Amino acid sequence: MSLPTDAHTALETFNGALSWEQRARLLMQWGDRLPPISDDEKTDEHLVDGCESKVWLVGDVIDGHWQFRAASDARLIRGLVALLLARVNGLSLQALQQVDLVEWFTQLGLSRQLSSSRSNGLNAVLQKMRQIAS
Structure with missing residues (x-):
């Protein structure tokens, strides 16, 4: 399966x-580059269930391809969501x-650093993406 350009990057x-220190710094930098979502979009409807940190997710389909935007109140989670x-x-x-x-997180060399709660949270984000998309 071919990867999106950002995934190759x-x-x-x-x-x-x-x-790990370099990866942690990169993770924060990726989180800082998340495209912003407006305060109006930070509603319960867009909140992902199953995350310990608050994560909001918005998705749009453009020419049959999904584009998601997300925000989180936790910096590390923002980075992980940005990578997702x-x-x-x-x-x-x-x-x-x-x-x-x-x-995906194994390929990035980050799987060992994913606690089970973070892993569950990211799975919840992915499930919400699939729910929005279907």
Whole structure:
């Protein structure tokens, strides 16, 4: 399966990081680059259930390809969500259904740093994306 451009960029960037400290810094930087969502969009309807931190998710389909935007009150989570968006933005519904979260974060070298609660939260975000898309 072909990866979106941002996903290739993420893989190159994170695979170039030699230490966890470098990856952690990169994670924060990716989170800071999340496209903003407006305060009007930070509603219960857009809130992802199953995350310990608050995560809001908005999705639009453009020419059959999904574009998601998200926000979180937690900096580390913003970075992880930004990396998830890099992986899924631009995908069709069918491709979105096939995204493997664990494999993606393993490829980035971040899976060992994902606690089970963070992993569950990211799974909840991915499920919400699929729900919005279908």
